[in-house]
Amino acid sequence: MTRNLVLMAMLASGIRAQPVGTAVIAIRDARIHSASGPVIAKGTVLVRNGLIEAVGDKVTIPPEAWIVEGAGLNVYPGLIDPLSTWGQPTAAGAGRPIQAPAPGPTPTTPAQLEQRIQTLDEGGPEERPSNTSWVRAADLLDPKSATLVSARNAGYTTAIGFPMTNVFAGQGSAYNLAGARAGLMVVGDPVGQMITLPARGFGGTFPGSLMGILSYVRQIYIDADYYKAAQALYAQNPVGLQRPAYDRALDGVIASPRILLPAGRFAEIDRMLRFGKEMKQPLVLYGGAEAFRGASLLAAAKVPMLVNLRWPERERDLDPFIKEPLRTLETRDLAPSGPAELVKVGVKFAFYSGGVERPAELRKAGKKAIDAGLSREEALKGLTLYPAQIFGLDNRLGSIEVGKIANLTIMDGDLFDEKSKLKFTLIDGSKYEPAPEAAPATPESNR
Amino acid sequence: MNRRLFLSSLAAAPLLYSAGETILIRNAKILTVTKGRVDGSLLIRDGKIAEIGANVLAPTGATIVDAGGGFLMPGIVDCHAHIGSDATNEGSISVSSMVKIEDVLAPDDIQIYRGLAAGVTTSNVLHGSANTIGGQCTVVKMRWGKPATQMIFAGAKPGIKFALGENVKRAGGGTNFSATARYPATRMGVEDVVREAFNDARAYQRQRDEYQTRLAKGERVLPPRRDLKLEPLVEVLEGKRLVHAHCYRSDEILMLLRTAEEYGFKIRTLQHGLEAYKVAKEIAKHGAGVSTFADSWSYKIEAYDAIPYNAALCMKAGVLTSLNTDAPVTQQRHLLQDAAKTQRYGQLSDDEALSLVTINPARQLMIEDRVGSLEVGKDADIVLTDKHPLSMYAKVQKVFVDGEEYFDREKDMRSRAERETRRKALAEKLKPPPPPAQKKGAR
Amino acid sequence: MRCPNILVFLTLAASLQAENFAIRGVTLHPVSSPDVPNAVLVVTGDRIADMGPKAAIPKGYKIIEGKGLHVYPGMIDSASVLGLSEIGSIRETQDITELGDFNPQLRTIIAINPGSEHIGVTRASGITASVVVPSGGFIGGQASIVHLDGWTWEEMAVEKSAAMQMRRASIEAGFGGRGGGRGFGAARRPFAEVKRRYDEQMQQVRLFFEQARAYQMRKANPVLGFKPDLRLEAMIPVLEGKKPLMIVAEKERGIRDALAFAEREKIKIVLAGAREVDPFLEELAKKNIPVVLPDLYQVPMEEDASIDEPLDIPAKLAKAGIRFAFGSYNIERPRNLPFQAANAVANGLPYDVALKALTLTAAEIWGIADRLGSLDKGKFADFILTDGDPLETKTQIKQMWILGNPVSLENRHTKLYEQYKKRL
Known part of the structure; x- marks a missing residue:
């Protein structure tokens, strides 16, 4: 008393x-x-x-x-945000991205041209552009970030933060949303490699398209395997062998226990399940707007889905004369029923903050899934136990x-x-x- | 539940005849394309054409479809389309052989349904023409409503896109206006890129052979690093991958044939090949096919000598010739009419004209044992039209893929009103509440 | 091959001196009246002198045997860029789009290149006349009508100034991607911003019309120092309702604005390129506003649109009693107009309406039906001789006459064909 x-x-x-x-x-x-x-x-x-x-x-x-x-x-x-940028640097300095070099001016002298062509010849997967796979969210964590306060105010206690810049954006780390120093906040690291699909222009540097990105990711995983084999052989006995070059871009990939791939539409869920399987990596998908359509595919593949709490919405300031297609409207209408469909077929899911700008709105967004058929118990698990399980942290969180x-x-x-x-x-x-x-x-x- | 939901949201009406059903289509004029015309019936069993004849007995349990005296023809094969994929060009590099259309198939692209509604049942989905050596392409069956994996034409030989001429040069910034330069900017450079690439591919091939030799000798050696860019080019050298080359002018066509011959591989098809008629002899001798437009011309300087007689001339020279759409550049819904145009320009016979969009493209894609004509044992990819399909007045009524009905005009029309009602209801339900502050002046 | 005597005749060069002649044994398709089998068509000078089963052939007239063949009036392309554009990607060959927002003083007629390869290629499909339309800014300039034959544009001219072209201000904020809306690649601008720009542009157009009206007044009551203004001067026939304003508007909002605009300004309009016509069928019919169809070889406008859109538009217009004509818009398309018309028939348009839209209705819309558009006594001898329905690809167009002159159907394509056929 x-x-x-x-x-x-x-x-x-x-x-x-x-x-x-x-x-x-x-x-x-x-x-x-x-x-x-x-x-x-x-x-x-x-x-x-x-x-x-x-x-x-x-x-x-x-x-x-x-x-x-x-x-x-x-x-x-404590609520967990399984795909978060809370506590991470804002976009401007995020992840200290290694930008692909900007294209130079049109070459005019033969020497410049020679150099230019040289560079272009190398433009390919072996160059490892858009790859900061070694960057860890834990290393970027700012304990003084204002985002931590608002997240706590919304009832969150843990975030699994990810760098979000580049195709290989870097490694996620789980950390509590309060602590004296970053090091004291981390509860699990690394938890997975974040793959993003940055919008890239035509005629820029490789990879410049969705299929370029996918084939690039594929090549990196092939290279990582090769790197491991080369290092193992060299470690056995270096005599008479060419030494494998140090490559942190591959080290970062190898260190990641799983791969996170984006998938919103049904077609993307289907695509990324196939792709992830080919990568032979434990796989987590994120997005899930059309999880209500793709639940059975996820169930068959036994792959968990991180569901974005920012449900699809009408574009802001859309021309009132534009007729939105039935399919778009259906997706918008049914997206919140995704988690219930996933539970029905035994797919593990977790809610993530995604594009919702204020954590206080996250619970409200979660309620939409309940209104669309998800039980409160499962909704709670989607904010607590399931994210912990998906990232192998359920022995502590x-x-x-x-x-x-x-x-x-x-x-x-x-x-x-x-x-x-x-x-x-x-x-x-x-x-x-x-x-x-x-x-x-x-x-x-x-x- | 999920499957139903997926289907319901797409334009297709629910399937009436499902896979594996035995269907007898009666009272039809059957244009087999390869074996003349048969007035009578066609029996579909297990997704294949089981029988064609004047009188075919209906097996017990068979569903009977009355064609109402309409025409049956093989499902149309489009040898060049850019539909049903979420990406078309990897425009960043001159050799992008590592990228695969298969990775980005988008079975929810409405253009698949539209093509289907025009009788197209097979499409060769190609990489774009921004690169000298583009990406790997995928042959798909237009199984609208199915996931990507089920659209892929199982057993079709893999292909790769090449491109020559203006597009490649333009992407390279061949003008002074472009800030970025990408080799090549001339047709000379284009040839060089092809040669360099296959030079690399040969070296890679040798590296792999060498590894095998050293391994056999018991040496401690790592296999060469797998190179996703060079692997498909080695497959080209080994004849395991078909080359579909976008080209226009006769000079570049000849260049490509000679370069391929030098490196010991074949060009399977010259895509567009608008000046193919100028070097038809050489093309025939090389054994390449031509897949061209019916009458597109003058949209750029390399298309100024394009003539609508190209297909007819190539055909007469003994070149395996087809017509394609480059959809959505031109539309699949006009592909039949494109075939018919060769009757105005070149006076081809009905079978010749129809072969341009059926058996010939099937041969070009090496899937002619499965599709491209109405023959017993082939896939039941069948199109029913009300009038002769080469008439400008004909309309596609029904389309079957593997014996499954994927399009029915009447059902499409009926479902349209219902879909519109649903769309309106949903739009109303999901209408965002009006922002309370902005009442004034807003209408 | 099928009619050797005609082929021999065909090899004569273009624009021979007119020679009086008669075709006999043919089926006439006058369009303005029922077909006449086994008939005679008599041409004197540049006009049709007589026609019918028993029309007498005057002495000295050349006689062409047309047994089994058909004569149709030459077809009219009601919206083309023929002679203004040669090669799509080469800017230097384009004379369609001038700089500036208001250019009513510009005249397409004087920029038509009689040597364009496209003219011969277009003729091969049976098209004998073309409405040549500029585009650029809001008012692009004056459309002209030409015969597809002549050494100079002067000789080609049917109407040097037939209509004033105007494009609706665009408000498309951009939405979706290919096939109408999966959301790829479209750089969308906020609607509010686009709307603001649109309103500004609408105001500009209104102000321009006000200026023109003010000028009209000044001109009618000139004071000392009055100086003609070429731009505003060109607007007067439009303001007086003597020349139609050809307004290009594709979507619902644009069409609505165009109709309201015409109502307010009390001017005569022709609506061009209209696709979202459903809400306006009644109004268009009631006001007797003619329509130039959009290019029918376009993809449906949105994902949920009918698979037949826009091919189903002509049937809708016909059913509502709206007059319409076909237009190619694109330099590659004119020769496909007859096929587009047939496709429209496949989509519910009555055949005779389709054929008229390519001939007589077009002539009526453009006010040249006294000279062109049908086989009638006294009209220009612009017609084609075919072995069947000219809307079918299988049909061969055997010969063409423009102003009574036999016109060669040879063109860049047939020449290359003949040339390279020899190499096979």
């Missing part, structure tokens, strides 16, 4: 936004949604040293614990289970109830209350 008072006094004294780093916390008499087991109508979660020490309706609260009265509160595993990291999201009502408010989150056992956010940069864009 006194401890509660101390806590309340601290909160009142204006340090609400600061983490309350307490070794032992007990949230009692709360409704606990573990995500991995049945809901505990009235129970206790005991947290010690940043880990969950106990959970259940008969937990004995040790005397050293700070007690949070949980009556009327819902405790969830994603559910309220003993021994896992104490990342919790505590609401004053049901997570998907619009009226519910976030009370606080625990991240690594430290408490964060909703904090004022920097004003959104473009309120216009959120309409």
Whole structure:
């Protein structure tokens, strides 16, 4: 009781936004949604040293614990954004991309021409343009990023961040959304290689088209295999062998435990499933606007889908005279039913923040999937346990289970109830209350 | 559920006759193209043509289709199209042999349905013409509504696109206006690019052979790095991949034939080949086919000597000749009429004209044992028209692919109103709420 | 081959001195009246002198045996760039699009190259006259009508100034990609921005018409120092309703604006290139506004459009009682006009309406039906001799006469054909 008072006094004294780093916390008499087991109508979660020490309706609260009265509160595993740029540098400096050299002026002298042709001759997969596969989100993480605050305010405790520039954008890292230093925030790394399809122009540098990108990715994986074989042979006995050249672009690929490929339309889901299989890499697809059409393909391939919470919408400021095709409208109408279809056929899915600009809107977007047939339990898992499982982090994250990291999201009502408010989150056992956010940069864009 | 959803969102009406069904089409004038005309019936069993004759007994359980005295002809084969793919050109480099159309097939492209509705059942989907050596192409059956894998024409020999002349030069920035230069900018350079590429391919081939030799000797050696750019060119050298070369002028056609001969491979088809008639003898001798336009001309200087008699002249010279669309440059829905134009320009017979869009392109793609004519044992790719298909007044009524009905004009018409109603209802349902602030002045 | 005497005749050079002649034994397709089998057609000078089953052939007239053959009036291309364009990709060969937004003073007639290879190629399809239309800015200039024969444009001219071309301001914000909308490659601009530009342009057009009207007043009541203005002067026949404004508008909004514009300005218009015609069928019929069809060899406008669009447009117009004609627009297309017409028939257009749209209706729309468009006594002797329906590819066009002159059907293509046939 006194401890509660101390806590309340601290909160009142204006340090609400600061983490309350307490070794032992007990949230009692709360409704606990573990995500991995049945809901505990009235129970206790005991947290010690940043880990969950106990959970259940008969937990004995040790005397050293700070007690949070949980009556009327819902405790969830901390929400996870499985494909995120929170905490990552903004687009301008993102990923410190290695840009393909800009085309030079038209060569005029024979020497220039010679050089130019030389360069052009080399324009091919062996050059490794648009490849920063070695870059890791963990290394780019900025603990002071304002995006972390708004993400926490929305109930998120963990992001799996990815560099997003270049075809081989780099490696994802899972990190908690609060911590003193980047190094203390990381909970898993590397988790996968991000492949993006940057819009590229005609006549630029290779690869300049979708099929160019795909064949380029294919060649890189072939080269990575070759690189491994060459290194192994050399390591065995270098005598008499040409030494394999050091190639960080391939090292980065080899270090990645899985590959992430974009797939929105049915045709893209079909395409990327085939392509991923050919790459012989554990595969995760992201996008999923037409997952409702491609669910059975995903099921047959046993590939998980990260579903973008930015549901397809009418283009802003579209000519009112334009008749949108039936197919476009159907996709827009049915996209939120994708997760329910995926669950029906046993495909693992997770929601990611995608293009939704404000985390606060993410739960609202998730509710759309529920309205389209997804159960609340599955929706919760799609924000917690499933993303952890998809990236092999479910031994430490994603559910309220003993021994896992104490990342919790505590609401004053049901997570998907619009009226519910976030009370606080625990991240690594430290408490964060909703904090004022920097004003959104473009309120216009959120309409 | 998912399959149904997928289909429902596309323009095709639900299939009436499904795969594997036994169908007897009666009361038809059957234009086999290779074996004359038969007035009677055609039996489809297991997706193949089982019987053709004046009187064919309907097997028990067979579905009977009355052709109403209309004409049956083989499904049309378009030897050159850019439909059903999400990319056409890898325009960045002069040799882009590593890219594959197969990787980017887009079975939801409405143009597939439109082509189907015009009787096209097979298309050679090609890389564009921005590069001297372009990407790998894919022969597809127009199985609208099916995923990409099921559209690919299984067993068709793989191909690759080459391109000569203006497009390649232009992409190279052959003018002073272009900021980026890409070799080649002349026809001389184009030849060089071909030679350099096959020079590399030969070296790669030797490297692979050498590896085998050294391996056999028990040496510690790595295989050569797999090169996705050179592999398809080695396949060309080994005769395992067909070359479809975009070209216009007679000089460049001759150049390509001679270069190929020097490196010991064949050009399978000269695509467009608008001046092929000028070197028809040489083309016939090389054994290349020509796949040309019916009457396109004058859109650029290399098309100024294009004549609508090209197909007829090539044919007379003994060149395996076909007509193509380059869709969407010209439309597949006019391909039959393009064939008919050779009767105005060159006075070809009905069978000759029809062969330009059926058996000849099938031969060019080396799939003539499967499609291109109505013969027992071939795939049941069949088109029903109301009038003689070479008449300007004919309309395609039904199209079967592998014995499955993929298009029916009446059903298409009926479903159109229903689709429009659905579209309107959805548009209404998904209408964004009007922004409350902007009432004034907005209409 | 099928008619040797005709072929011999065909090899005569173009534009021989007119010689009075008669064709006998042919089936006449006058278009203005029912077909006449086994008839005689008599030509005196540049005119049809007589025709019918029993028309008398005056003494000294050359007689052509036409047994089994057919005579049709020469066909008219109602929107072409013939003589203004030679090779699509070469700018130097293009004389269609002038700089500037308002150029009513420009005249296509004086820029028509009588030596263009396209003229002969177009004739080979049975087309004897062409409405040559400029395009550029909002008002592109004056369309002219020419016979496809003559040493000079002066000799070719039927009407030196037949209509004023105007293009609707464009408001297309861009949407979707190939085939109408999968969203690839289209660089879309915000609608608000496009709309603002469009409104500005509409205003410019209105202001220009106001200027022209003001000029009309000034000219009617000249004061000292009045100086003619070539641009505004050229607008007067349009304002007076003597010359139609040929407004090119493809989509619903453009067509609606065009009709409203004509209503407000009280001018005579011909609507060209219209595709989204459904909402306007009644209005067009009621106001008796003629239409020049769009190029029918275009892909359907959007993904959900009928697979027959735009080939189904002529039938719709015909059903609504709207007069229309065919136009090629593109330099490659004129010779396909008869085939387009046949395709329209396959899509529900009555055959005789199709044939008329290529001949008499076109002549009526352009106000030259007193001279061209049908086989009638007193009209120009512009016709073709065929072995069948000229809308079918299988049919061979045997011979053509323009202004009573036999015109060779030889052209760049037949010459190359003959030349290289020898090399086979």
